[in-house]
Amino acid sequence: MSLIEYKGFGGVVLAADMLGDENDPAVLLVPDIGQSRANWREVAEALVLSGRRVVNLDLRDGTDLAPHIEDLRAVLAQMGSRPVVVAAGRGSWIAAHALGLDDGTHLAAGLVLVDMPVDDVVIASAAATRLVLPTLAVRGGFSPAEASADSDAFFAALPLGQSADINDCDLELASDRKEALLGQLLEFLERRQPREAMEFKAGSDPRTLRDAMGCFATGITIVTALDAEGTPVGLTANSFTSVSLDPPLLLVCIANTAGTAPTLREATHFGVNVLQIGQQPTSNRFAARGEDRFANQPWAPGHTGVPLLGSSLVSFECQHESLHEAGDHFILVGRVVRAQFEPHRDPLLYFRGKYRRLHFA
Numbered sequence: 350m351s352l353i354e355y356k357g358f359g360g361v362v363l364a365a366d367m368l369g370d371e372n373d374p375a376v377l378l379v380p381d382i383g384q385s386r387a388n389w390r391e392v393a394e395a396l397v398l399s400g401r402r403v404v405n406l407d408l409r410d411g412t413d414l415a416p417h418i419e420d421l422r423a424v425l426a427q428m429g430s431r432p433v434v435v436a437a438g439r440g441s442w443i444a445a446h447a448l449g450l451d452d453g454t455h456l457a458a459g460l461v462l463v464d465m466p467v468d469d470v471v472i473a474s475a476a477a478t479r480l481v482l483p484t485l486a487v488r489g490g491f492s493p494a495e496a497s498a499d500s501d502a503f504f505a506a507l508p509l510g511q512s513a514d515i516n517d518c519d520l521e522l523a524s525d526r527k528e529a530l531l532g533q534l535l536e537f538l539e540r541r542q543p544r545e546a547m548e549f550k551a552g553s554d555p556r557t558l559r560d561a562m563g564c565f566a567t568g569i570t571i572v573t574a575l576d577a578e579g580t581p582v583g584l585t586a587n588s589f590t591s592v593s594l595d596p597p598l599l600l601v602c603i604a605n606t607a608g609t610a611p612t613l614r615e616a617t618h619f620g621v622n623v624l625q626i627g628q629q630p631t632s633n634r635f636a637a638r639g640e641d642r643f644a645n646q647p648w649a650p651g652h653t654g655v656p657l658l659g660s661s662l663v664s665f666e667c668q669h670e671s672l673h674e675a676g677d678h679f680i681l682v683g684r685v686v687r688a689q690f691e692p693h694r695d696p697l698l699y700f701r702g703k704y705r706r707l708h709f710a
């Protein structure tokens with residue numbers, strides 16, 4: 350993160366944090382009047398993790414809108430590329446006016462208004478009709494200046510003629526509003542300011558199908574059992590699915606060629622250990638051939654004797670329920686007899702052939 354300065358209206362210096370790779374598409378964060386860039390910091394970091402360059406701006410002191418509007422236009426003119434402007438509270442007033450003075454598209458690629466307060470319905474409607482930029486209006490309690498009931502007038506006046514882009518969402522019912530806001534924001538940015546040009550691939554050859562399957566993000570599990578000699582065996586598997594609650598059933602798909610397949614076919618019980626973010630080495634070890642997978646692996650027998658891996662996010666102990674042949678894999682269905690989990694850890698994720706982590710908790 351680096352600190353930069355922009356020249357505002359009348360030579361006023363405006364400080365901003367600059368985060369992320371300069372080649373990534375830019376987002377300009379504008380706080381509410383009376384707040385500072387510290388209010389956007391968490392969002393800024395999540396945006397950087399999603400491949401955005403972020404400029405997190407401080408406004409000048411004062412509640413008079415006119416200098417703020419000129420400041421914002423000056424900052425946008427100094428930025429190397431047209432950002433999506435994301436503004437909160439009365440900051441969204443400033444942004445809507447700054448970008449509604451002319452068509453705004455030469456200054457910004459899009460506009461996100463978070464909790465825009467509306468005091469004067471007539472002015473609000475006039476400002477809204479001038480906006481031609483792709484605009485997302487979100488009400489969701491991010492800023493202390495909650496949107497008033499009259500904000501409906503603003504949203505109603507947004508020019509729906511051009512409005513495939515206009516999306517008025519109410520996040521008030523979302524359980525975690527900041528997380529819901531981030532989700533909306535990232536979806537809008539991906540749609541309006543994609544990091545790379547969209548490129549759809551199609552086909553039915555094995556490579557295309559494998560890559561298409563890899564677009565389904567999963568967690569990672571280690572499936573374990575005891576072999577006939579009572580020795581623990583296990584393999585990495587992301588084909589885990591919850592199947593039924595009553596009775597409690599889950600499944601994993603196991604390759605017929607896997608070294609552990611004969612044991613898993615025969616075992617009366619098996620374990621499914623969902624990995625947490627610190628267990629990437631465990632995932633690698635249980636997917637590699639020729640390794641003594643349990644050599645340095647802490648584990649303990651569960652109630653049914655199945656090996657459960659210490660420090661996993663979740664461990665399910667299952668009784669063999671059924672087995673279904675399915676091409677070069679078999680589907681192993683287990684009846685859960687016991688589950689133990691640790692709710693405070695992040696999961697280890699897998700997406701398009703790579704390990705991933707949650708962008709925000």
Ligand SMILES: Cc1cc2nc3c(=O)[nH]c(=O)nc-3n(C[C@H](O)[C@H](O)[C@H](O)COP(=O)(O)O)c2cc1C
Pocket residue numbers: 569583584585586587588589602603604606607608609610632635636637638639699
């Ligand atoms: C992220 C990841 C997910 C995997 N998912 C599965 C799976 O769902 N089913 C499966 O049979 N193999 C899966 N594998 C491959 C097995 O882990 C691997 O082929 C197996 O451990 C090979 O060793 P083995 O033949 O000695 O058992 C996965 C591997 C990785 C890295």
